[in-house]
Amino acid sequence: MFFEKYDPLKEEMFAVLDKDGKVINKDEEPDIDDETLLKMYRTMVLARVADVKALQFQRQGRMLTFAPVQGQEACQIGPMAASDTKDWLVPAFREAAAMLYKGVTLEQSYLYWYGNERGSQFDEGVNVLPVNVPIGSQVNHAAGIAYASKILEKGESVFTYIGDGGTSHGEFHEGVNFGAVYDVPMITIIQNNQYAISTPRAQATKAKTLAQKAIAYGIPGIQVDGNDVLAMYRVAQEALKRARNGEGPTLIEAFTYRLGPHTTSDDPSIYRSDEEVEEWKTKDPLIRFRKYLSNKKLWNQEKEDKLQEEMKQYVIKTFKKVEKTGQYGPDDVFDFNYETMPKDLKKQKEDYLAYLKESEGE
Amino acid sequence: MATLTLLGAINHTLEQQMEKDKSVVVFGEDAGFEGGVFRVTAGLQKKFGKDRVFDTPIAEAGIIGAGVGMAINGLRPVAEIQFSGFMFPGYNQIAMHMARMRNRSRGKYSVPMVLRMPYGGGVRALEHHSESLETLFAHIPGLKLVIPSTPYDAKGLLTAAIKDNDPVIYFEPKKIYRAFKQEVPEEEYTVEIGKARVVQEGSDVTVVSWGAMMRDTLKAIESLKDEGISVEVIDLRTIAPMDSETVVESVKKTGRFLVVHEAVKTLGIGAELISRVNEGAFFHLEAQPVRLTSPDITVPLPKGEHHHIVDQKRIAQAIKKLANFE
Numbered sequence: 001m002f003f004e005k006y007d008p009l010k011e012e013m014f015a016v017l018d019k020d021g022k023v024i025n026k027d028e029e030p031d032i033d034d035e036t037l038l039k040m041y042r043t044m045v046l047a048r049v050a051d052v053k054a055l056q057f058q059r060q061g062r063m064l065t066f067a068p069v070q071g072q073e074a075c076q077i078g079p080m081a082a083s084d085t086k087d088w089l090v091p092a093f094r095e096a097a098a099m100l101y102k103g104v105t106l107e108q109s110y111l112y113w114y115g116n117e118r119g120s121q122f123d124e125g126v127n128v129l130p131v132n133v134p135i136g137s138q139v140n141h142a143a144g145i146a147y148a149s150k151i152l153e154k155g156e157s158v159f160t161y162i163g164d165g166g167t168s169h170g171e172f173h174e175g176v177n178f179g180a181v182y183d184v185p186m187i188t189i190i191q192n193n194q195y196a197i198s199t200p201r202a203q204a205t206k207a208k209t210l211a212q213k214a215i216a217y218g219i220p221g222i223q224v225d226g227n228d229v230l231a232m233y234r235v236a237q238e239a240l241k242r243a244r245n246g247e248g249p250t251l252i253e254a255f256t257y258r259l260g261p262h263t264t265s266d267d268p269s270i271y272r273s274d275e276e277v278e279e280w281k282t283k284d285p286l287i288r289f290r291k292y293l294s295n296k297k298l299w300n301q302e303k304e305d306k307l308q309e310e311m312k313q314y315v316i317k318t319f320k321k322v323e324k325t326g327q328y329g330p331d332d333v334f335d336f337n338y339e340t341m342p343k344d345l346k347k348q349k350e351d352y353l354a355y356l357k358e359s360e361g362e
Numbered sequence: 363m364a365t366l367t368l369l370g371a372i373n374h375t376l377e378q379q380m381e382k383d384k385s386v387v388v389f390g391e392d393a394g395f396e397g398g399v400f401r402v403t404a405g406l407q408k409k410f411g412k413d414r415v416f417d418t419p420i421a422e423a424g425i426i427g428a429g430v431g432m433a434i435n436g437l438r439p440v441a442e443i444q445f446s447g448f449m450f451p452g453y454n455q456i457a458m459h460m461a462r463m464r465n466r467s468r469g470k471y472s473v474p475m476v477l478r479m480p481y482g483g484g485v486r487a488l489e490h491h492s493e494s495l496e497t498l499f500a501h502i503p504g505l506k507l508v509i510p511s512t513p514y515d516a517k518g519l520l521t522a523a524i525k526d527n528d529p530v531i532y533f534e535p536k537k538i539y540r541a542f543k544q545e546v547p548e549e550e551y552t553v554e555i556g557k558a559r560v561v562q563e564g565s566d567v568t569v570v571s572w573g574a575m576m577r578d579t580l581k582a583i584e585s586l587k588d589e590g591i592s593v594e595v596i597d598l599r600t601i602a603p604m605d606s607e608t609v610v611e612s613v614k615k616t617g618r619f620l621v622v623h624e625a626v627k628t629l630g631i632g633a634e635l636i637s638r639v640n641e642g643a644f645f646h647l648e649a650q651p652v653r654l655t656s657p658d659i660t661v662p663l664p665k666g667e668h669h670h671i672v673d674q675k676r677i678a679q680a681i682k683k684l685a686n687f688e
Contacts, residue, residue, distance in 0.1 A: 088435075121468035129434070130466050134458045140424050141459070144431020144439075151387070151413045152436055170451070174424030181419060336465040337504050339472065339527045342556060342603030 002238040003220035003250070008211035013255060014235055015225035019283045021291025023230075030234045032081070034298055040081045040101075040229060041293060042307065044073040044286055047097035049311040050106055051260070054113065057319055058264045066113035067094045071227070071259030074285030075191050077101055078232025079159055079252075082240060088127040088149075090142040090160040092135070094191070094258075098161065102128045106318045114326045117336070127156065136166045139175025139188060146184035146249075157185040157243040159236075165196020167213065168204050176251065180217040185243035187236065188251050191226060193258035198271035214251035226254030227285040230292070257283070330356065366546045369539040371513035372402050372478075375520045376440065378550060380410050383438060386524060388415045390425055390442030390478075399444055400480060400539060422452030426477060430459050433475040438524060446479035446533065447490035453498070460529045461504030476523045477531050481509075482574050482624050483671055484537035486664040493661055494573075494625035499531045500602040500634070506555055507601040509533040511576035513544040515599060518553025526555060533601075535574035542577075558605040560612070564594035567685050568612040570635060571622040572598040575672075579622050582677035591685040601631055609635060610642030617648035618684050624671055627655040649687040654680050 006012040016025045023029050032040075051070050057063035069076070076098035080089065089095070089102045096109055103126040112119030112131060120130035129145075132138040142160035149156040166172055167190055179186040190210045194201050207213060214221025220242070224235050232254060239250035257280040261268050268277075293299035334341065334349040341349070366374060380386045388403055388410075394417035397404030407415035418425050422443055429439040443449045449456070456477070464472045483492035499507045508523060508530060510516035516534075523530035558570075561580070571579040576597050583593050594612050598605065613619045619639050621632040632653035639651055654677060656670050 090431075117466060117468050120466055121470050129471070130463075134454060137423070137427060137454055137458060140427025140455065141431035141434065143424070144428035144433075145435040146431070147428060148432045148435035148437045152385075154436070156435075171423050171427065171454070174419070174421040175427065177419055178421070178424045178428050182416075336468050339464070339469075344603055344606065 003222055006222050008209045008214065008221045008223050008253070011209055011223065013223045013225055014231055015228050016230040016234060017228045017288055017292055019288055021288045021295060023292075028234050030230055030237060032233065036081060037293060037296075037298060040077050041289055041299070043101045044077050044097065044229070044289065045307055046106065046311050046315075047073050047100055048286060049308070050096070050109070050315050053312070053315045053319065054110070055260070055264065062323065064113060064115050065264050067263045068258075068260035069094055069096045071257050071280065071284065072191055072193060073097045074229035074289065075189065075226040075232055075254035075256050076161070078229040079187070079189060079236035082233045082236035083157070083159060085125070086127060086154075086156045087240075088129070088142070088145050088156055088158040090129045090138050090145065090158060091131060092138055092161050092163060092166065093131045093133055094163070095161050099128055102126060104128055106315065107322060110319055110322045111326050114322050116326045116328060117332070136162060136169030136171035136175075138162070139172050140178065142186050142188070143175045143179040143184060146179060146186040147182055150182070150184050155244070157187065157240055159187050159189060161189050161191060163196065164190060164192040164194065164201045164210060165199065165204060166190075167210050168196070176217050176249065179249040180219045183246060183248035186249040187239040187243060188249065190251070190253045191256055192253050193256050195258065195262070195271070197262045197266060209253060211251060211253035217251070219249050219251060221251040221253065223253045223255055226256030227283050227288065229285055229289050259284075363545050363547055365543045366513045367540045367543050368510065368513045368516045368535070369400065369402055371516040371546050372520060372534065373404060374546070375517045376403060376406060377409065379521060379524045380406065380414065382550070383524070385436060386414070386438045386440060387432065388440045388442070389418050391418060391420050391444045393417060393442045398442060400536065402478070402534070403442065422449055423455050426452040426455035426460065429475050429477070430455060430463065430473055433473040434463065434471045438474050440476040440478060440524060443477065443479040445491045446481040446495055447493040449479060449495070456499070456505070457502050461502045464528065465504060472527050473529045474527045475529045476520070477529065479531065479533055480536035480539075481533045482535050482537055483661060483667055484574060486667070489663060492667070494623070494656070496533070496601050496623075496625055496631050497629055500604070500631060504528070505602060506530045507533065508555055508599060509535065509573040509601060510599065511535065511538070511573055511597050513546050515553050515559070515597075517546055518551055519555065519599065521550060522552035522555050525552065530555065533573065537574040538577055553599065556600045556603045556605055558608040559597045559599055560608065561595040561597050562593065564592035564616065566592040566616055567618040567620060567681055568594045568596065568609065568616045569620045569622065569681060570596045570598055570609055572601070573624065575622050575624050578672070578674045579677055582674045582681060585674065585678050586681060589682060591681060593681060604634065604638070606635070606638035606642060610639060613639050613643040614646045617646050618687070619647070619651040620654060620680055620684050621652070622654045622672065622677055624656060626658045627653060628658050630655050649684055652680060652684055
């Protein structure tokens with residue numbers, strides 16, 4: 001049995017690649033076709049470039065506060081690549097890479113962080129929930145979506161993400177426990193990026209690993225090298241097998257690092273050293289995966305340069321479009337709170353529109 | 363036609379809706395096997411199985427949050443919070459998600475969910491078992507809140523709530539769960555959410571109430587029948603969205619307005635109603651509008667409850683005073 005080989009109480013971490021992209025666990029190297037491997041890499045690069053550029057736009061005063069994903073691309077792309085289109089993604093708020101892989105467009109992602117809910121109106125067939133800000137509360141949604149999938153026999157599995165800080169929250173417990181009690185097809189991925197804003201992981205729990213929390217719920221828990229996209233893919237495959245066989249939820253702790261700030265309003269230099277960040281940069285998930293692809297003769301410097309340029313242009317073009325289309329009219333404010341607008345709200349809208357008309361040209 | 367208590371009408375409606383719509387599921391603490399501590403869901407698990415009627419862990423955020431997820435993915439959850447005073451751990455889910463998912467996703471996801479909660483006092487219960495928290499829900503955009511006061515409305519409002527594509531909080535006045543019976547049609551029908559009911563027409567005073575207080579209000583009016591006061595009585599039925607039109611039209615006719623509720627005074631629903639009466643019928647008022655509510659105190663333990671909730675006698679006195687004001 002896969003999960004029994006890695007004991008979270010002994011801090012046994014599952015990995016496939018070392019930080020130089022060499023396969024260190026040949027038996028568990030997932031069999032992924034070239035096209036998918038390249039799609040995974042492209043999406044990781046897109047997420048990275050979109051993040052770096054958004055940070056620039058934000059510093060120029062063109063983008064609002066957002067939660068950068070840099071450093072955590074592998075924990076997100078691996079599992080999403082292992083999932084089926086119909087499987088759900090229930091994100092917290094730092095899952096831009098996972099969302100992009102599941103079919104959320106960059107334009108939508110940018111539009112959301114630009115300050116417009118239209119960025120959360122995903123296309124038909126994209127089973128992704130909007131960004132979830134209140135810490136931990138999304139885990140219960142995942143449990144419910146998975147419960148519905150189970151009793152309506154939809155065959156969908158549900159991935160949800162939470163941070164190391166989020167595991168302190170009561171709703172993490174309630175959601176994982178609910179899922180476990182009813183054996184629902186639910187996979188909870190804890191992205192342990194070492195900090196809840198500034199609070200280090202050791203301040204959040206006395207437990208040695210976050211994966212070991214699974215033991216109390218009676219489900220498998222495993223700690224995985226979260227910067228190893230192949231390990232994340234492989235472990236998700238096994239978790240999906242359980243989910244699809246009706247064996248219930250799995251808890252995955254992805255051991256990773258947030259290379260950027262918590263949000264653009266955060267200054268991480270206050271609570272962590274440059275040395276620590278530099279050390280983690282050598283474990284960058286993109287570098288590692290690129291080396292793996294190069295070793296497989298699927299990638300080279302020329303392709304890399306071309307892709308970087310292509311993504312840069314695409315990201316700039318998309319952001320400029322969002323700056324044009326991201327504005328907000330009164331209808332956007334009023335029209336989506338209810339399926340049918342209550343009478344009194346209608347009156348409030350009319351009053352506001354009348355005011356706008358009256359004050360036109362003033 | 364069956365003769366049912368309010369509790370019986372709810373049970374009958376859940377059974378009817380579960381039969382008609384396979385996506386309706388019922389769950390909560392002890393709501394499955396036992397049928398709930400008040401037995402509102404009695405017999406449903408036996409009939410519809412454990413997948414559709416089930417006991418949950420004692421975790422209100424889990425119950426409500428999972429319900430939100432179920433609603434997003436094709437079910438019509440009817441979740442029970444055992445007592446409304448225990449909804450606070452789940453309030454995060456109510457305010458942050460149940461109420462907002464439609465707006466957040468620009469309509470891609472809606473939450474067609476009903477959250478049932480027995481509310482109110484008068485049953486000599488422990489602390490936290492007797493609250494009236496209407497305001498906490500009515501204040502949140504995206505939520506609807508209904509409160510039946512009769513078995514007929516209990517069925518019609520619950521049917522409407524289950525069919526609604528937006529979340530509805532359904533308050534159950536537990537004090538009158540078994541207080542009286544009424545003829546309830548067997549066939550499906552709805553009572554429109556957002557529509558108050560004129561219980562009796564009158565020309566001197568408008569009295570608005572809802573839930574368990576409706577019964578005390580009607581008894582008070584009955585006790586005044588020899589006083590020659592013509593009272594128009596309105597059962598608000600839906601707290602949000604509020605049917606101010608029916609109330610305002612009535613006050614335009616009577617010029618005198620009394621609202622009676624069990625919840626505390628400050629920022630209670632009465633405050634909102636009076637604001638709306640002022641906005642809509644100001645020049646028709648012949649007396650200052652009156653709120654008869656519980657005082658702004660913590661709900662006392664049972665020995666103090668009679669000081670807390672207004673009774674028939676006080677309501678009668680207030681109506682008399684208002685009618686005679688010159």
